[in-house]
Amino acid sequence: MSVSRDELLKEVDTVCAAHRQQGSLVQCLTNPVVPQFTANVLLAAGASPAMCDNTHEAAEFCAIADAALVNLGNPTGDQLEAMNIVAECAAAAHSPWVMDPVAVGVLSYRTKFAKDLLRFAPTAIRGNASEISALAGVGAGGRGVDSTDSSLDAIDAARQLAAITGGIVAASGAVDVIVSRDTTITVSGGHPLMTLVVGTGCSLGALVASYLGAARRAGCSDLSAVVAAHAHAKAAGAYAAEQTTLPGSFAAAYLDGLYVVARDGFGKTVTIDQP
Amino acid sequence: MSVSRDELLKEVDTVCAAHRQQGSLVQCLTNPVVPQFTANVLLAAGASPAMCDNTHEAAEFCAIADAALVNLGNPTGDQLEAMNIVAECAAAAHSPWVMDPVAVGVLSYRTKFAKDLLRFAPTAIRGNASEISALAGVGAGGRGVDSTDSSLDAIDAARQLAAITGGIVAASGAVDVIVSRDTTITVSGGHPLMTLVVGTGCSLGALVASYLGAARRAGCSDLSAVVAAHAHAKAAGAYAAEQTTLPGSFAAAYLDGLYVVARDGFGKTVTIDQP
Amino acid sequence: MSVSRDELLKEVDTVCAAHRQQGSLVQCLTNPVVPQFTANVLLAAGASPAMCDNTHEAAEFCAIADAALVNLGNPTGDQLEAMNIVAECAAAAHSPWVMDPVAVGVLSYRTKFAKDLLRFAPTAIRGNASEISALAGVGAGGRGVDSTDSSLDAIDAARQLAAITGGIVAASGAVDVIVSRDTTITVSGGHPLMTLVVGTGCSLGALVASYLGAARRAGCSDLSAVVAAHAHAKAAGAYAAEQTTLPGSFAAAYLDGLYVVARDGFGKTVTIDQP
Numbered sequence: 001m002s003v004s005r006d007e008l009l010k011e012v013d014t015v016c017a018a019h020r021q022q023g024s025l026v027q028c029l030t031n032p033v034v035p036q037f038t039a040n041v042l043l044a045a046g047a048s049p050a051m052c053d054n055t056h057e058a059a060e061f062c063a064i065a066d067a068a069l070v071n072l073g074n075p076t077g078d079q080l081e082a083m084n085i086v087a088e089c090a091a092a093a094h095s096p097w098v099m100d101p102v103a104v105g106v107l108s109y110r111t112k113f114a115k116d117l118l119r120f121a122p123t124a125i126r127g128n129a130s131e132i133s134a135l136a137g138v139g140a141g142g143r144g145v146d147s148t149d150s151s152l153d154a155i156d157a158a159r160q161l162a163a164i165t166g167g168i169v170a171a172s173g174a175v176d177v178i179v180s181r182d183t184t185i186t187v188s189g190g191h192p193l194m195t196l197v198v199g200t201g202c203s204l205g206a207l208v209a210s211y212l213g214a215a216r217r218a219g220c221s222d223l224s225a226v227v228a229a230h231a232h233a234k235a236a237g238a239y240a241a242e243q244t245t246l247p248g249s250f251a252a253a254y255l256d257g258l259y260v261v262a263r264d265g266f267g268k269t270v271t272i273d274q275p
Numbered sequence: 276m277s278v279s280r281d282e283l284l285k286e287v288d289t290v291c292a293a294h295r296q297q298g299s300l301v302q303c304l305t306n307p308v309v310p311q312f313t314a315n316v317l318l319a320a321g322a323s324p325a326m327c328d329n330t331h332e333a334a335e336f337c338a339i340a341d342a343a344l345v346n347l348g349n350p351t352g353d354q355l356e357a358m359n360i361v362a363e364c365a366a367a368a369h370s371p372w373v374m375d376p377v378a379v380g381v382l383s384y385r386t387k388f389a390k391d392l393l394r395f396a397p398t399a400i401r402g403n404a405s406e407i408s409a410l411a412g413v414g415a416g417g418r419g420v421d422s423t424d425s426s427l428d429a430i431d432a433a434r435q436l437a438a439i440t441g442g443i444v445a446a447s448g449a450v451d452v453i454v455s456r457d458t459t460i461t462v463s464g465g466h467p468l469m470t471l472v473v474g475t476g477c478s479l480g481a482l483v484a485s486y487l488g489a490a491r492r493a494g495c496s497d498l499s500a501v502v503a504a505h506a507h508a509k510a511a512g513a514y515a516a517e518q519t520t521l522p523g524s525f526a527a528a529y530l531d532g533l534y535v536v537a538r539d540g541f542g543k544t545v546t547i548d549q550p
Numbered sequence: 551m552s553v554s555r556d557e558l559l560k561e562v563d564t565v566c567a568a569h570r571q572q573g574s575l576v577q578c579l580t581n582p583v584v585p586q587f588t589a590n591v592l593l594a595a596g597a598s599p600a601m602c603d604n605t606h607e608a609a610e611f612c613a614i615a616d617a618a619l620v621n622l623g624n625p626t627g628d629q630l631e632a633m634n635i636v637a638e639c640a641a642a643a644h645s646p647w648v649m650d651p652v653a654v655g656v657l658s659y660r661t662k663f664a665k666d667l668l669r670f671a672p673t674a675i676r677g678n679a680s681e682i683s684a685l686a687g688v689g690a691g692g693r694g695v696d697s698t699d700s701s702l703d704a705i706d707a708a709r710q711l712a713a714i715t716g717g718i719v720a721a722s723g724a725v726d727v728i729v730s731r732d733t734t735i736t737v738s739g740g741h742p743l744m745t746l747v748v749g750t751g752c753s754l755g756a757l758v759a760s761y762l763g764a765a766r767r768a769g770c771s772d773l774s775a776v777v778a779a780h781a782h783a784k785a786a787g788a789y790a791a792e793q794t795t796l797p798g799s800f801a802a803a804y805l806d807g808l809y810v811v812a813r814d815g816f817g818k819t820v821t822i823d824q825p
Contacts, residue, residue: 248530
């Protein structure tokens, strides 16, 4: 049954409090462009990153971690195997894991790989509108790693994906669209400069994983965790945009913002709504 | 026939306008130290990065990208194969690609690999003076990844390389030397702090690729594109040096500078000349 | 025989002067999260980084480098082989090398690998307290990559390790504990925000390698080099904490601090003592 906006907002508050008390230890299997930024995002937000993606250790670490991220940004032989291992281990242990289908729809190899990974029922999928549509089989993908669609256009695709996985699906963008099987939520805020800092999207997948871990500890829904993580990122983007209008300074200010709003609350720059 | 300085400056203006209108989608095969910085450089300058360097997808992405970068900073098995694939695909499609011969001359394996790659006639080669000289077969290489020669000493070597490849060759340094088969250009400006931020050189190779893509769209020469990219970087360095005298702050200010001068023009800090 | 505090402080001054005159060329085999930050740390501190960790070139570069770092942060097949090559080459050439046993004790594969690497007698080992204890065989490891012990609790384990390797062992933390076979030193200072910037620990291993290279050139002890590197980092952390209280800004300010204190001296924020 669909959750009301008021119920959801209350649950988001609870999961934020739980995350503030203790962030998750997040195992990140991600692309080689963003591990440093992703780790700094998790640290600033109050979580603990560990980029353990080698086949010798992937399963052993998955048993220790609170949550995992599988980001398909540049899949190579050894890491691909580790991605399968972690998705399978997390699914078997009912531990939350997040899939980020970077550039799915653009490149055939990873599109097939991502679709195959769906059998391990990701707790959440976070991508841009083009990626979500392509993964649902209703779009042709974006331009490189960039979306060519608006998130609001991806609502139907997201709902189809959520019906397949039984999990949460988020299409991030100027407005984030987040759906469960029966509820659709939008998160608005942030700033366009976020698109000029590499890794703001990829690290959001890791933040989602961290909030999912906190939600499990607090007995909150996965939906509230995914919404909270997106709101955290949007609030940090708004904070950063108050400090600077330039992209290099914005990257540092965004990390500062994640830290500040984790401590002081997300404030009034973020709007959580039902469309 | 050699181009005059005035003709070149006019063409640089045209390629800058084209790049401002739309940056290129650049496929970057680069070393593991600099992908984040390289991506942020491209984003700040108005281009789109994609670090797709796995063998499953390298050819498919090359057909989509506007230009490619092959940086030899730490070549490993799988990436080496992808480098060959991308250089061959780009050459076959007459799509621009840039080679950055990092530490060629210092290490024998990559020196041989780089010389072999020349058969795919890189549209441009960008390195430091020691690397350019070693690749031309007239120098012993630098110290690690640093040049032990001045760029002006590498003019003859650069001309020899340009004669072999038929492309543009740039030896970057305090003064950048850029040669085609019949023209030699210098670009002066920037700031010594650029050498204390890792990736300013490597990301310049990616910026060259982006400008080459823009030049193709605007009907401008490859020479004007390479000069424009170097001028863009020098102007950003000068901007950054006005903000700070310390290397950590400089890195962010350099990205800010790339963004500002892309929008407002390179200003009077950069000098483009014929020696 | 144990060295007195006054003798050590004098030697630290000498090794700092030598490092200021010329930093080392450091070959870094490190995990994929921190190469950019590690390179920027070395550059800001006056050293030269080269992340050459492929099997084709590892041995050839080791013969050129002044010192090497082997960081076990995410060991994969090809890099593992290169780590063995570099440790063996450095040991054979009596060139200094540093081991960073990231997450040893947490993960069985790298714990075994790290213990095997001890046969090449690392000149210095730098880790957190949990890692040092686990490597000495007297602890169960930390939580992910984070220590669950205080450095002062790791003194006995560090002494045992130093007895095995004959080298220096450092357990970094709020207070750094640094031991040789017969001397124990503490370095205090820095700031807790250092733990919210990924790579401050990993890059300290590279800085230790650079100071070891300088110590060899100046005829100073390895102990003085390891103490000097830790003091350099702590002074930079204190500098950064004077500029900002937020983690994103702190990362840039830390690099600024490494540069400033290399030039102006470590100042009064760092305390070097014998417990």
